[in-house]
Amino acid sequence: MTNNEQPATGERADILDFLAKHRYFLRHTAQGLTDEQANTRSTVSELTIGGLIKHVSAVEQHWAEFAQGGRSDDVPAESEFTPEMIASWQDQFRLTEGETLAGVLAEYEKVAAATDDLVRTLDLEVSYELPSAPWQPPGVFWSVRRVFLHITAETAQHAGHADIIREAIDGQKSMG
Template sequence: MTTKENEMPGHTRPVSDERDGLMAFLEQRRYLLKLTGYGLTPEQLRATPSASELSVGGVIKHCAYTEAGWIDTVLRRPMSYPGKHDWDQHFDLDEGETLEDILAFTDRVAAETARAVAELDLDHQVPIDKSVPWNPQEYDHWTLRWVLLHLIEEIAHHTGHADIIRQSVDGATAYTLMAAAEGWPANGFVTPWKPGVPAS
């Protein structure tokens, strides 16, 4: 992952309005999640070194599929990525699947989300699937605004998982990875991550 062209600091940029704010925070959450895979070998991408059965690669992939599913629901269309990838299988990497593959998929989904959000009002109604036990039964619809807030929540939640898994793999943490990916010089706050160098 190289980020010089899309450089994004640790905090979300200033925002101009509600729609811009929702999209900016969603983009920032995705970026921080993608950073958890920075510099991993194929074996490390699949590693499950923590108490969880999850891998960094699996968490990134799951979040992209989850976002795609929500946008399909927003647009009331069939699943864009049907097949064997049921919700409980999103965490599994296919044989030969690489970090580049997963990040490219994440970027495709992000572009689809941006197109949908640009074309719809934030009050656009999104039907609630009442067959799912954790969805409220007393309401008939979400809004696009709610869906974007939920995606921010979902990706932030799973970024915490990925952070712990990544730190269990090689000791790297969010800001050391960000510093390495963006080419920050060493400073009094953070030392950029380097492969094979124990985190300090």
């Protein structure tokens, strides 16, 4: 928040608080981990803590961009996915060569700060049509409010995944 901005109130404050709470839980799962541990598959899933943070950051950034104008150029038009597309998707869920836990956490902080600024300033009533995609029928619109709620739900869901992964690594739990 810049010095000239008033603190968010009402619904905007609620959205910011809800986002902050679930971002905290997600970041907490990474606390004290090495890069190797952050990239560990500790369950039968392909998911890793570092990869989940990386994925949540990318998804949040994508939806925040959508909330600013409804455009999305990264949705595949085809229903057939190439091996390259599948590999790129899988790389969202793990740390790849040259990536570090500190790096993905720093990027996540930048994305979160930018989203928070949008929560404070965008018109929550504006709606945009969701992009055409094999999994999305045409003609579905989401309000900016719903986009922010979706970001929160996505963060909460993946924080839960990360909590299970972390507990399997060394027993640490986010709660309880």
